[in-house]
Amino acid sequence: MSDKILSQHFYKKNTLEIAKKLLGCFLVRRLDGRTVKARIIETEAYIGQDDLACHASKGRTKRTEIMFGPPGYWYAYMIYGMYHCLNVITEKKGFPAAVLIRAVDPVKSNKDHGASFNGADGPGKLCRDLKIDRLLNGAKAYTRESGLWITQGEPVAADKIAASKRIGVDYAGEWKNRLWRFTVKK
């Protein structure tokens, strides 16, 4: 089966590398008897306490606690009072870092052909459409228990990956200029 779930070990390394390797992988959501599969096409890296765009730059707080924990866990939070963002924790325990999943393409499965999921081109829309909220915060991304996990995909070649500045972090001083956003070229 090509439905191999990415292991916890997969997430325990360099965040930039993981952000790129997640491109082409599949985000899988279990929703009331239905399974929706979507191809990850856009990610962003948030790395450590020095990165002013990273929530963990505030230090260890109730909200950022999950980022300081072991890799392979979901970090889901509410933003702007009406949307949610989905991240997966990376690096070893104690080093706060995560990859934000920003956009996905729909996948035609043989089970539910004519699928109702059309993909999502932003982190808020992605969470809205896949019914992801704070209840998933702290759940595991490397098992099916939580109803949300990631499976292996066809790796995207380096020359098919574009790096650009992260979105919505103009407040982050020099850190806003880091090319830590990754997209799959058309």
Added chain:
DNA sequence: ACGCTGATGAAG
């Protein structure tokens, strides 16, 4: 360019 909306963290 703006308003929506409520969680978050810093200030008092």
Added chain:
DNA sequence: TTCATCAGCGTT
């Protein structure tokens, strides 16, 4: 306890 801010989105 208040207050400004925010890893977004849809409309003007």
